[in-house]
Amino acid sequence: MPDFNDQLGQQGVTLADRVFARLRQAIVEGEIPSGTKISEPELAGEYGISRGPLRDAIGRLEACHLVERRPNVGARVVSLTQEDLLELYLLREALEGMAARLAAERMSGRDIDELRKLLKQHQERAELQEGIAYFQTEGDLDFHYRIIKASGNARLIKLLCDDLYHLMRMYRFQFGMASSRALIAFREHGHIVEAIADRDPEMAELIMRRHIRSSRINVELLFDEKAPKGAKATPAIRSAGAGNSAGAPPPL
Amino acid sequence: MPDFNDQLGQQGVTLADRVFARLRQAIVEGEIPSGTKISEPELAGEYGISRGPLRDAIGRLEACHLVERRPNVGARVVSLTQEDLLELYLLREALEGMAARLAAERMSGRDIDELRKLLKQHQERAELQEGIAYFQTEGDLDFHYRIIKASGNARLIKLLCDDLYHLMRMYRFQFGMASSRALIAFREHGHIVEAIADRDPEMAELIMRRHIRSSRINVELLFDEKAPKGAKATPAIRSAGAGNSAGAPPPL
DNA sequence: TACCCTAATATTGTCAACAATCGGACGACA
């Protein structure tokens, strides 16, 4: 259970912080479906707060690319498209490739050991429950998360962990991403750790890039399978839990 | 004269848009020096607006990493450090490398011709006024700008052109970046265009990455020269035009 | 019946006042 961006427990200090964290979770996990219009008076009423901090929170969501805003019209939750997901993978290929390179240069031996342990846990879990599910959803992100952190590049870390990873999580919640590739991906993770342990930046970057590129191609194939030709903007598949519009959320 | 992010003329629709654009320019160009505290009442008074849209604008500046905010304390203009600049170069190496790769795959023949023309203009200008200055400041950014746009990856474009390039501009305004490397860089630009025209993505990415890496190393050397040992956080060098604190800015 | 123009409605953008929190100055005490 990785804790992206300290969203757990430690709730932000200010009202806008808390409502931002909560809205982000609701959007990422699909509680507020893609394409939904964000009504300021309505949400303010539900959360029992004023429109001021709510607008602040919406602004931050926009900065994360989780909602889109048009002046004098309002904000909508982004609608996920196949095209955008593929663009996201290209970004990750470039950025996480660099992260792996830097990690190979700077990661401490101690952290490398920790990373190895993490992989062992993943293996056990995968063997145990055969539920490649866990591995490919949270476990995979956790692995990547650690390598990014190990890059030591604050800007890279912020970009990947604060923005892009919430988007990736959102895509995983909305599209299934069942991944017939889990075992292969797991082995690739092993190779990446080896390259890092060998202090071979070139190799670490190369393998990480191929790893992410393979994921992208896999996703591309899945899309072509489901929608042989057109289907240029497939919206969310799962309706994701019937939004609790009745019954206000617990107090902040 | 590239027009990063449509900041010219076409002023935003809403008040917050306009004050955001104006503040960003003031910060990037050093009119508001690094490290300055952003006082909401004061600025609101100067611009003749309320604190609401101003706070909105400050929030967007924070999303661009141009100001840093602490709850209940306030916002300050980011203080530029050598370390952060080097991190920025690493990001650019990864991202613009990918942009060059994509451009080689997708750039239209027409746009490639345009790019060649641009280089010719740069050459003439450089020869004419011998003022490598222009080339290395705005011209260089313009060249990179076009390749990024040609990548066709909306997310990549947004990231580089909306956020990172304003930061690069800010560093160029604050630190000199005189660049003894202008001529070499110009030739490298030529090689990049060739690789794109050859539809050789691997090569285009490789050269772009080396190009940016060379810039980074050059900057690193400059820093080591000026501050042989410590000097871990060199603040702005130029005081940049005596900030017009007296005399309110023209109306929005 | 289809299209366009007008007006009502609801939403967003903006403003000014209130409450909560932080930083610094002053003074008391060891």
Place this chain on the structure above:
DNA sequence: TGTCGTCCGATTGTTGACAATATTAGGGTA
């Protein structure tokens, strides 16, 4: 004299009301 505690001032966070804009429903006309 140095350190801690307290108070005050100022700034930020939040609120509710006002103004401006976009959407939608309705009626009139070709």
